[in-house]
Amino acid sequence: MSRKSVRVLCLIIFMIFLIVIYNSICQKNEVEALSKYGSRGQEVITIQTKLKRWGYYKGSVDGIYGSKTVEAVKYFQKKNGLTADGIAGEKTLKAMGIYNNSTSNSSGGSSSSSDVNLLSRLVYAEARGETYSGQVAVAAVVLNRVRSSSFPNTVAGVIYQSGAFDGVSDGQINLTPDSTAKKAAQDALNGWDPSYGAIYYFNPNTATNKWIWSRPMTVVIGKHRFCK
DSSP, rough: OHHHHHHHHHHHHHHHHHHHHHHHHHHHHHHHHTTTTTTHHHHHHHHHHHHHHHOOOOOOSSSOOHHHHHHHHHHHHTTTTSSSSSSHHHHHHHHHSSSSSSSSOOTHHHHHHHHHHHHHHHHHHHHSSSSSHHHHHHHHHEEEEEEEETTTSSHEEEETTSSSSSHHHTTGSSSSOOOHHHHHHHHHHTTTTSSOOOEEEETTOOOOOOOHTTTOOEETTOOOOOOO
C-alpha cells in the first residue's frame, strides 16, 4: 500500500472517530436536556406522572418541563434530601425509580427487590384496609426509620425490631401481599412520603400508650395518626 493510501486510510479512521465522539456528546446532551426546564418528551411525562401521583405536582401531564414541573421537582428533592435545584439529574431520577431501570445492574437490584417484598408484606399486614396513600405512608415510616440514627439501618432490621409492629408480632407479616401493597411499597421506595417524615403511627381509637400521644403529629390518614 502506498504512503498516500495509508494517509487517506488514517484520515478516514480519524474522521470516523470524530463522528462517534460527536454523536456520543450529542446523545449525552440530549439526555441531560430531558431533565431540566424547557425540555420535552417521554421522560418528562414519566416525571410528571410520578410526581402527580405522589402529590408533588398539580399541573397537567403534558411532557413539557415548565415552571410547575420545576417547582414539583424541587419539592420532591427537598423531601428526599436531594439538592433542590429543580433539575431531574441522575440522583433525582434514581430516587423516582426512573434512571436505574435502564442503566447499571448493580448489586442494589436484588436488595431493592427484597426490600419491596418485605415492605409490601408489612404494608399488607398493617394497613390493607387503609386508603392507598395510607398504605404508602406506612411503608414510608419504615424507610424514615431506616434513615434515622435511632433505628436499625436496613428495612429488615426496622421491620423485625422487637415490638415495632403488631403485624409482625401476630404473624400477619407472613401473609401474601396483594398488588396494591406491592405498589405502595414501591412508591415509598421511589420517594413518595405521605407521612411527611413520620417515624411512628398509631390508631387513636385503640392506642393506650400515653407516650405515643405525646409525639408531634404530622398527618392523619384514615385510621392512622402519623407522628415524629
